[in-house]
Amino acid sequence: MRALIASVYLFLYAPIALVVLFSFNAGRSASEFTGFSTQWYGKALNNTFLVAALQNSLIIAFTSATLAAVFGTMAALGMERLSPRTRAVFDALFAAAIVVPGVVIGIATLVALVAVFGVINPAIVGLWPGDKPPQFGLGYGSIIAAHGLFTMALVAMIVKARIASLGRDIVEASADLYATPWTTFHQIVLPQILPSVLAGFLLAFTFSFDDFIVAFFVAGPKTTLPIYVFASIRRGVTPEINAIATMVLVASLFLILIARVLMREKKAKRSTAE
Amino acid sequence: MPLATTTKRNLVTTALLLPSAVWLFIFLVLPFIAMVVFSFGERAPEGGYLPTFTLAQYANLPARAAAYWNTLMLAPVGAFLCLLVAYPAAYYLAVKADPRYRLMLVSLVVVPFWTSLLVRTYAWMYILGSRGIPNLLSMIGIEDVRLLNTPGAVLLGIVYGYLPLMIMPIYVSLEKLDRRLLEASADLGAKPVSTFFSVTLPLSLPGVMTGVALVTILLLGEYLIPQLLGGGKVFFIGNALVDLFLQSRNWPFGSAIAVTLVAVVVVILMVAMRIAWRISGTRQVDLV
Numbered sequence: 001m002r003a004l005i006a007s008v009y010l011f012l013y014a015p016i017a018l019v020v021l022f023s024f025n026a027g028r029s030a031s032e033f034t035g036f037s038t039q040w041y042g043k044a045l046n047n048t049f050l051v052a053a054l055q056n057s058l059i060i061a062f063t064s065a066t067l068a069a070v071f072g073t074m075a076a077l078g079m080e081r082l083s084p085r086t087r088a089v090f091d092a093l094f095a096a097a098i099v100v101p102g103v104v105i106g107i108a109t110l111v112a113l114v115a116v117f118g119v120i121n122p123a124i125v126g127l128w129p130g131d132k133p134p135q136f137g138l139g140y141g142s143i144i145a146a147h148g149l150f151t152m153a154l155v156a157m158i159v160k161a162r163i164a165s166l167g168r169d170i171v172e173a174s175a176d177l178y179a180t181p182w183t184t185f186h187q188i189v190l191p192q193i194l195p196s197v198l199a200g201f202l203l204a205f206t207f208s209f210d211d212f213i214v215a216f217f218v219a220g221p222k223t224t225l226p227i228y229v230f231a232s233i234r235r236g237v238t239p240e241i242n243a244i245a246t247m248v249l250v251a252s253l254f255l256i257l258i259a260r261v262l263m264r265e266k267k268a269k270r271s272t273a274e
Numbered sequence: 275m276p277l278a279t280t281t282k283r284n285l286v287t288t289a290l291l292l293p294s295a296v297w298l299f300i301f302l303v304l305p306f307i308a309m310v311v312f313s314f315g316e317r318a319p320e321g322g323y324l325p326t327f328t329l330a331q332y333a334n335l336p337a338r339a340a341a342y343w344n345t346l347m348l349a350p351v352g353a354f355l356c357l358l359v360a361y362p363a364a365y366y367l368a369v370k371a372d373p374r375y376r377l378m379l380v381s382l383v384v385v386p387f388w389t390s391l392l393v394r395t396y397a398w399m400y401i402l403g404s405r406g407i408p409n410l411l412s413m414i415g416i417e418d419v420r421l422l423n424t425p426g427a428v429l430l431g432i433v434y435g436y437l438p439l440m441i442m443p444i445y446v447s448l449e450k451l452d453r454r455l456l457e458a459s460a461d462l463g464a465k466p467v468s469t470f471f472s473v474t475l476p477l478s479l480p481g482v483m484t485g486v487a488l489v490t491i492l493l494l495g496e497y498l499i500p501q502l503l504g505g506g507k508v509f510f511i512g513n514a515l516v517d518l519f520l521q522s523r524n525w526p527f528g529s530a531i532a533v534t535l536v537a538v539v540v541v542i543l544m545v546a547m548r549i550a551w552r553i554s555g556t557r558q559v560d561l562v
Contacts, residue, residue: 002366004363004366005366005367005371008363008383009383012382012383013386016389016397018401019393019400070293071294071297075295078290081286093303094298096302097298099539099543101491101512103497103515103516104535107515107528108305108308109301109305110519111308111312111525112300112308148297149298149301149302156294181286206388212391212392212498217520226390229393230392233502237400241396249393252389256388260381
């Protein structure tokens with residue numbers, strides 16, 4: 001039994017370890033380790049296309065995760081107040097946003113946006129007083145919107161679970177002591193849900209930062225880091241790609257660890273309270 | 275409650291839900307309607323969409339039969355193989371593992387799921403490629419082994435990529451299992467093996483169902499694994515969709531395929547929920 005679980009961990013981590021190992025390879029080889037070197041990290045960070053893609057990914061992940069954290073938390077709070085039937089509709093739509101395959105979300109968003117642009121852009125040309133009317137197209141906005149959809153659902157789910165485990169009595173006690181709903185919210189509810197909101201933000205950030213398939217459809221001319229890595233892999237695996245992959249892994253690991261600590265804290269608090 | 279308070283309360287609720295409702299409508303509901311509309315259209319000569327009403331796209335679905343075949347064969351098989359590896363692992367974590375280290379061991383399983391699937395899949399291109407395992411095999415005299423770009427490589431990638439997602443729901447349902455039932459079973463003279471088959475396994479079925487349904491559904495739209503490890507020879511519906519939308523720009527046909535994919539996902543989800551509902555009462559998955 002022990003050997004079995006050990007081999008599961010080996011299976012899960014060995015490929016990742018290989019990528020990390022070969023990112024430090026001195027030579028170009030993908031099968032023979034010829035010495036330790038950090039040169040590929042330097043090459044990667046001096047690659048302007050790569051840095052541009054990284055910048056795009058960071059902007060997109062930060063914006064969509066912020067949107068998701070704010071709107072997702074609001075949705076979780078709002079759903080508490082709904083009738084069971086309306087709440088079920090929201091639940092189903094959020095579940096759909098998470099469960100529907102990324103390819104389909106990407107396609108649907110692409111199709112809908114292009115249809116909308118097809119109506120809006122000619123209309124603007126007719127109405128615009130100046131010479132150069134603005135044209136709407138795919139890019140930052142479309143990726144952020146599409147990522148915002150499923151990350152918002154993710155945050156709503158996480159915060160909703162936290163609200164469900166909150167004691168109702170403390171909220172009622174606050175109201176009995178004549179606190180206004182707003183005071184109750186920011187003195188009682190907010191401090192308690194804040195860790196899960198932050199965890200939701202970090203997970204949303206990671207999801208958006210790692211997403212390839214949705215961005216692939218709606219990116220238009222913009223290149224995100226996963227799109228860049230995907231294109232590079234198809235040209236051939238190099239230690240430079242391994243260096244990028246390692247940096248991506250380390251960054252997402254770091255965010256996940258913080259998110260998990262935040263979520264565990266809430267669990268620990270709950271169990272000491274009991 | 276006085277009328278004024280109720281109205282104010284409703285206003286707050288609406289304000290809280292408005293942004294996400296708008297988002298869900300514009301980027302989920304509307305796009306699906308658009309996709310269905312597109313699927314009844316025709317491809318414009320220069321690519322894209324020409325508004326008409328025809329069922330030609332749906333009649334043409336058999337042209338992509340290979341993608342459907344691969345997806346509908348390999349996704350369930352992949353999910354099943356995943357289950358075979360995941361169940362014992364989840365069982366160990368929930369029942370056998372030292373409680374002091376349990377949380378850490380479970381975290382170690384989940385962490386890879388939250389890291390880039392692209393990177394994790396490409397690692398296997400490395401291992402299975404000609405300079406990886408086949409290279410090692412040729413050193414001991416086994417020549418010309420081809421691992422990459424085969425259905426086997428795709429299945430391996432599937433098990434690897436989705437293992438954490440399969441382990442978690444099974445772990446959750448095994449962890450909730452009431453230990454007293456196991457003791458009762460032993461007290462009544464059942465051997466460990468028969469306790470497992472008559473108590474543990476049935477009680478963990480909701481978790482198994484959730485895992486299999488989740489993994490199968492996500493696999494139906496998989497693009498990266500078949501693309502990187504199947505080398506374009508093992509085509510999934512996801513690959514067909516990327517091809518139709520981004521290369522040949524046949525949007526109506528692509529929409530028709532996407533609509534059927536969603537239909538399959540919905541059917542699987544409903545069947546799985548019905549079964550899970552019947553077995554117990556839980557449909558909860560805790561991925562984080």
